Amino acid sequence: MADQSVAVVTAERSTTPMLEVTGLGVTLPAGVVVDRVSFTVLAGRTTGLIGESGSGKTMTAMAVVGLLPDAAVASGQVRWKSEDLLTAPERRRRQVRGREIGVVFQDPSAALDPIQTVGRQVGEILRRAGRPRAEVRARVLELLARVGLPEPERQAGSYPHELSGGMRQRVMIAIALAGRPELVIADEPTTALDVTTQARILALLADLREREGLAMILVSHDLRVMAHVADDVVVMYAGRVCEQGPARAVLDRPHHPYTRALAGNVPAVTSRTAIAEPLPGAPASPFDPPSGCPFHPRCPMARARCATEVPALRETGAGPAPRRLSACHFAEEVTP
Structure with missing residues (x-):
């Protein structure tokens, strides 16, 4: 049972x-x-x-x-x-x-680029779509706030190794949501x-x-x-x-x-x-x-x-x- x-x-x-x-x-x-x-x-x-x-x-x-x-x-x-x-x-x-279709991968440590900031990685799909820089920045901060990262402006400039495992997974979710x-x-x-x-x-x-x-x-x-x-x-x-x-x-x-x-x-x-x-x-x-x-x-x-x-x-x-x-x-x- x-x-x-x-x-x-x-x-x-x-x-x-x-x-x-x-x-x-x-x-x-x-x-x-x-x-x-x-x-x-x-x-x-x-x-x-x-x-x-x-x-x-x-x-x-x-x-x-x-x-x-x-x-x-x-x-x-x-x-x-x-x-x-x-x-x-x-x-x-x-x-x-x-x-x-967005994808949240199993291991954020492997999926995230260690030499790019969190904000740049979240905004990648928006830049490829030709969105203006100010719009990309605003959307990145919105997404980081939406997935519960504290101090989105500061976290956008962080690198993945500076975040905890839970925070890296939240970044992966933000990336998955970036393209709506x-x-x-x-x-x-x-x-x-x-x-x-x-x-x-x-x-x-x-x-x-x-x-x-x-x-x-x-x-x-x-x-x-x-x-x-x-x-x-x-x-x-x-x-x-x-x-x-x-x-x-x-x-x-x-x-x-x-x-x-x-x-x-x-x-x-x-x-x-x-x-x-x-x-x-x-x-x-x-x-x-x-x-x-x-x-x-x-x-x-x-x-x-x-x-x-x-x-x-x-x-x-x-x-x-x-x-x-x-x-x-x-x-x-x-x-x-």
Whole structure:
């Protein structure tokens, strides 16, 4: 049974698709890392991509904004307001990336240029658009204030190494917002931050989503993060989607044993010291998945069928969009 202490923030429901990912496949020299992944991001809502390390969630998110080599994306469509970004010219993809879709990278220390000031990096996309210097300066200070950096004028002249980890992450969020995007992709935005700073960054993202009317894709391995921010979730395992649907429904009543194991392993959201225990067994490799259901070697519900037959991702619950889907032969038995 899922941990009932997990509370999910649910925004006003929208049925307007901003982004539609269909049958996405990503292949690296070692093998397939994303296998026929499909999901929809609705306007004004946060879609969470969740799973253990190696599940394919970051590869999926980076494929959306064209930050993988073209040769790596083997199949599928990524439709941004009806335009397929996978077949769009590179010039158009660069235009979309930053202006229409912002990206918050996992490690701000690696993503930020150490020899350029914070203000210059936040204003880069505005300068490339030919905005006047005074307008760029005013927008940079506005953004730094909006993401909660104290003394924006002073911080604009700082270098990344002069800021704390939480402050650098706020700068990354400011950069993502500079082009006034309609969708923001945040890849593990709280990694390596202490619990208190994590909570502040999550509160900032939720507040910006509400105030700016943004849609958001949030990538995380931490169900506590999803519980605070996500409206809808896509649970990934070994490069595939194993469950998806509205966050409250999925976390409260999982339809897949993997989701149930993740949710049941989450310590109280209000705890500042509790750490989730790792799930028993090793995650399946997408490069060499086991036969049948990739989760069956770790699954307490596994039966003979699970070892030989790959379960289809199928609808397991009626209701408004997004639909409840599960790739489990026995989804109806997972949560009584």
